[in-house]
Amino acid sequence: MSDNSVDPSGNTEAFRAFTRTGPEEAVTSKLPLLIGGGVVVVALIALVAFLAL
Numbered sequence: 001m002s003d004n005s006v007d008p009s010g011n012t013e014a015f016r017a018f019t020r021t022g023p024e025e026a027v028t029s030k031l032p033l034l035i036g037g038g039v040v041v042v043a044l045i046a047l048v049a050f051l052a053l
Helices: 012-019 031-052
Strands: none
Touching: none
């Protein structure tokens, strides 16, 4: 009995077409932005505490 489903790993072209999901976009992480924002908040709190003394 033959298998009608095509294995995408059977050849390189089929595998590349199988793994391609759309336009390739760079995945950006929000972690550096969150860390930078946290540092700014801590610095502002420290500045306010220093000026309050």
